[in-house]
Amino acid sequence: MSDQEPRGAAAPPGAQRPPDGGAPPADDDGTGRYTVRSVARAMRLVQIVADGPANGLTLSDLARSLGTSKSTTLALARTLAAAGMLRDAKPGPRYTLGTTVIRLGDIARGQLPLGDLSRPLLTELAEETKMTSRLAICDEGFPVFIERVDGPGSVRFHTPLGQREMPHASAAGKAILATMTEQQVRDMCAQTGLPRRTSHTITDVDSLLANLELVRSNGFAIDDEEDAEGIFCLGTAIFGHDGAVAGAVSVTGIKGDLPAWRVNELGQAVRRAADQVSHILGGPRQKDTGRTGSETA
Amino acid sequence: MSDQEPRGAAAPPGAQRPPDGGAPPADDDGTGRYTVRSVARAMRLVQIVADGPANGLTLSDLARSLGTSKSTTLALARTLAAAGMLRDAKPGPRYTLGTTVIRLGDIARGQLPLGDLSRPLLTELAEETKMTSRLAICDEGFPVFIERVDGPGSVRFHTPLGQREMPHASAAGKAILATMTEQQVRDMCAQTGLPRRTSHTITDVDSLLANLELVRSNGFAIDDEEDAEGIFCLGTAIFGHDGAVAGAVSVTGIKGDLPAWRVNELGQAVRRAADQVSHILGGPRQKDTGRTGSETA
DNA sequence: GCCTTGTGTTCGGTAGTACCGAACGCGGTT
DNA sequence: AACCGCGTTCGGTACTACCGAACACAAGGC
Numbered sequence: 001m002s003d004q005e006p007r008g009a010a011a012p013p014g015a016q017r018p019p020d021g022g023a024p025p026a027d028d029d030g031t032g033r034y035t036v037r038s039v040a041r042a043m044r045l046v047q048i049v050a051d052g053p054a055n056g057l058t059l060s061d062l063a064r065s066l067g068t069s070k071s072t073t074l075a076l077a078r079t080l081a082a083a084g085m086l087r088d089a090k091p092g093p094r095y096t097l098g099t100t101v102i103r104l105g106d107i108a109r110g111q112l113p114l115g116d117l118s119r120p121l122l123t124e125l126a127e128e129t130k131m132t133s134r135l136a137i138c139d140e141g142f143p144v145f146i147e148r149v150d151g152p153g154s155v156r157f158h159t160p161l162g163q164r165e166m167p168h169a170s171a172a173g174k175a176i177l178a179t180m181t182e183q184q185v186r187d188m189c190a191q192t193g194l195p196r197r198t199s200h201t202i203t204d205v206d207s208l209l210a211n212l213e214l215v216r217s218n219g220f221a222i223d224d225e226e227d228a229e230g231i232f233c234l235g236t237a238i239f240g241h242d243g244a245v246a247g248a249v250s251v252t253g254i255k256g257d258l259p260a261w262r263v264n265e266l267g268q269a270v271r272r273a274a275d276q277v278s279h280i281l282g283g284p285r286q287k288d289t290g291r292t293g294s295e296t297a
Numbered sequence: 298m299s300d301q302e303p304r305g306a307a308a309p310p311g312a313q314r315p316p317d318g319g320a321p322p323a324d325d326d327g328t329g330r331y332t333v334r335s336v337a338r339a340m341r342l343v344q345i346v347a348d349g350p351a352n353g354l355t356l357s358d359l360a361r362s363l364g365t366s367k368s369t370t371l372a373l374a375r376t377l378a379a380a381g382m383l384r385d386a387k388p389g390p391r392y393t394l395g396t397t398v399i400r401l402g403d404i405a406r407g408q409l410p411l412g413d414l415s416r417p418l419l420t421e422l423a424e425e426t427k428m429t430s431r432l433a434i435c436d437e438g439f440p441v442f443i444e445r446v447d448g449p450g451s452v453r454f455h456t457p458l459g460q461r462e463m464p465h466a467s468a469a470g471k472a473i474l475a476t477m478t479e480q481q482v483r484d485m486c487a488q489t490g491l492p493r494r495t496s497h498t499i500t501d502v503d504s505l506l507a508n509l510e511l512v513r514s515n516g517f518a519i520d521d522e523e524d525a526e527g528i529f530c531l532g533t534a535i536f537g538h539d540g541a542v543a544g545a546v547s548v549t550g551i552k553g554d555l556p557a558w559r560v561n562e563l564g565q566a567v568r569r570a571a572d573q574v575s576h577i578l579g580g581p582r583q584k585d586t587g588r589t590g591s592e593t594a
Numbered sequence: 595g596c597c598t599t600g601t602g603t604t605c606g607g608t609a610g611t612a613c614c615g616a617a618c619g620c621g622g623t624t
Numbered sequence: 625a626a627c628c629g630c631g632t633t634c635g636g637t638a639c640t641a642c643c644g645a646a647c648a649c650a651a652g653g654c
Binding site for chain 2 (some may be wrong): 001032034035036039040042043044047050074075076078079080082083085087096097098099100101102103104105106107108109110111112113116119137139144146152156160161162163164191
């Protein structure tokens, strides 16, 4: 986040370091140890373009955001453009994301066994519940949505794909957490904390653990305006062939549109869909309650 | 493809290049001039993983495919993994595509004005025609599909997104070519040639030009087993707010399922959908015949 | 059992290169 | 005209990305 370039600013021009090399490889870009700087920069460049406006950014914009000189930025951008990751629009070169990105994303979803297979099930679920239904994979404990089917005539939510969601403030996240041991849950929470998103967000571990107990007995997790005001989600976990949690299925809708008496019915529908996904994966159906088998791992 | 590393092998150690610069910066990686080598390699690495098996590749596999040492490959892979572009699976580190790729792809489609907006239209078209319907953007003359909606109960075709299709052997491609001048078409063909895909593929420019004339008078383009045996496609162009061709809409199905008398009806349906997309973009409806207006450009 | 072959990993050392800054040519606005 | 801003090119040098060898570990063969 707050990484600044140690390159041009810090080193006095005359100070030539003795060649015997007292300096270790010098932690690279703030990201980690032993990485390739120019590549890390290039990836940050892509991120910048992705976060930028839809009509693209100029080279100077990129140079400023990246904190490098224009010439360096040009070289990076050219290389990325040659690979199709970036694309320079015609009038007054503005860089946007290239088509290769789309292709890679499509391949990634296809390789992620759940990719295409779950689509029909999500479509069915979306029609049945009239809500936006999504499928998430479990990425080191975090839910990451990889597929989305909007309900018929439903409002379109801003639901980005491929992004880590907060485990404690999403239905999918809590469905996944509910399959873990208490210690694992505590470890997860230690990583990210439990940042408040709305006035309903669960912000202490003990309340979360109690909530997860409820998830286990109900068979589905609920996000009742805990992530965004007015938004209601409901999700259940799915399991892979090894019995470990593989992700979750969830539905999203406007809280006001949803009478309380429908919640249980929705929960059953989501759970039925999730079980079918688990079945495709060769995994077990969701356990009714309590133990989930992942404890021995 | 057949680029070999000029690094350690080619340059004699003592031969110090005269500083006046007789040699130009030495074409980098085979990709283009003035690019950053390590970044180009990193992107090739991602491509290799994408083209590899779904269960991933080992580091040694990557090193072999990339033609670099394991240590270099490790540094590249680590950097990419830190950015989320790659992901090392748990048992015996195997690299697969990371979730960032999915996120970027989703953003890219969202930024590509057609992204979400066209979805409902494609869904409608898919239900109406009972065929797989897709939307392509025009990338330097080439059609690149960015959205796909499978028809109800239709066979799932292998239809990768974000990939350049052959202009002469796809309905979308010919729909786009039909908006160009003869010279532009010839230039396009000169770039890629007209490789034969099936026994029905059009392989000489004059036949192609004649076919395009037919496209203009019909108002839609047909791919009658020209790209793949047994596959029938039908497409029409869409236009942006500047009046230039922006892409195409096409439907795909099994040739045998499609009686000849339905072709015209399908053409009208596709064209109606394409016109609606054009309308969303603020562009003109497709012209009935002949001139397409892009000739003056 | 040991030896072999594979894996992923770390560590020096050097040559090469990725980086910056300055200068250039353009098209726009003040 | 003079002025920014843009994208682009060109040298030169400090740095860094690269390789190769060595290491630790796991699996498979004789």
